Amino acid sequence: MSTRSFVLTLSCDDKPGIVAAVTTELASLGANIAESNQFWDRQTGRFFMRIAFTAGEDVSRETVERSLKPAVDRFDMRINILDGDYRPKIIIMVSRFDHAMLHLLYQIRVGWLNAEVVAIVSNHEGSRRTAEIEGIPFHHWPVTKANKAEQEEKLLALVKETGTDLVVLARYMQVLSDTLSKRLYGKVINIHHSFLPSFKGARPYHQAHERGIKLIGATAHYVTPDLDEGPIIEQETGRVTHAMGPEDLVATGRDIESRVLAAAVKMHLEGRVMLNGHKTVVFS
Structure with missing residues (x-):
């Protein structure tokens, strides 16, 4: 039956x-x-x-x-x-570094992630070729102070037009406005290249190197108006040593970022993450 x-x-x-x-x-x-x-x-x-x-x-x-x-x-x-018969729709947003996006696309291709990428949105042209190879619509929307509100309205329109269930910031290096964060609350996941709440802001791996840190990591969280302080979904760390330079930490960090983001997206799409105020309940 x-x-x-x-x-x-x-x-x-x-x-x-x-x-x-x-x-x-x-x-x-x-x-x-x-x-x-x-x-x-x-x-x-x-x-x-x-x-x-x-x-x-x-x-x-x-x-x-x-x-x-x-x-x-x-x-x-x-x-x-x-x-279970429904295939969730996602939009991936990316800037220059595409490692996290490529990992997501691979995990979808091999069936580990049940999702359909309906668009790739970027403020740079670098990922256009990847989108063409994958057969995914690509939108190059450069962001400036003057056009930020306009570009975010275009994103909201794209979400509505495509019936998108989740927006994934795969190293998209633009801060979403408070208005957009509120309108898409619980539907935007970001990967932060740091083990939050430590080392917020720019160049976290260089900050970690300067402090002689022994563990680095990445954090996947929901986006809120409070920068990098949204409810945390998944985190992972990796051990580093005094002999490693900043670029070694960056390389290790990129690998961790890719895994953590994919895991967070999978848990969200499978209904394993529930918002609980400023925290999450995650059923593994």
């Missing part, structure tokens, strides 16, 4: 009976739970849950939504349902 797969994520104030109410409704649909994760944040009193399940081919996303409505109303839940 053919089946369809779904991922349900929900959050609400913690109360007894949430899990029972949700799983009872899913059982009524003949659903089979493949994976279940839950977390109670005792500080905020919020409850978070992710359930991956399969159901008959006659069960649609709308069917699941209707079935869960009594539980949603009872517990005042915020829910999201991902359809």
Whole structure:
């Protein structure tokens, strides 16, 4: 018998009976739970849950939504349902350094990332050839103080036109405005070439070298109006030594950046990341 797969994520104030109410409704649909994760944040009193399940081919996303409505109303839940048959659409934004973008494109090509890149946007021409080879529309939008607002409006229009689910800043070295960050909150992931919150701003690897740091890393986070302070999704570090120069740190860092960004994008697209104020709940 053919089946369809779904991922349900929900959050609400913690109360007894949430899990029972949700799983009872899913059982009524003949659903089979493949994976279940839950977390109670005792500080905020919020409850978070992710359930991956399969159901008959006659069960649609709308069917699941209707079935869960009594539980949603009872517990005042915020829910999201991902359809396994849907391929999320992403826009990749990049500047001069394209290593993180190339890694994303490779992971999509080999099937590790389930996504469709609907556009590559850059303030430089360097990635046009890559876009042409991959058959992806390329948009060269140089950004200046005079045209920043106009270019961001073009980005918002592109997001709407393409039905984009996620914007990925793959070393896009332009700061998004507060207005854009708010309008796309929770839908933009950035890779910061530093193990935040240390070494913010420009040339973080050179800052690290000057301080004789022993571990370097990268941080993937959601973009907010607070520069490089958005909710963190994923981080990784690598060990370095006193014998390594700044360029050695840069090379090590680029490798880490690529992996961390791809991991963060994958977790987001699979519904494994839930916003919890200034933090995230990540179900691995």
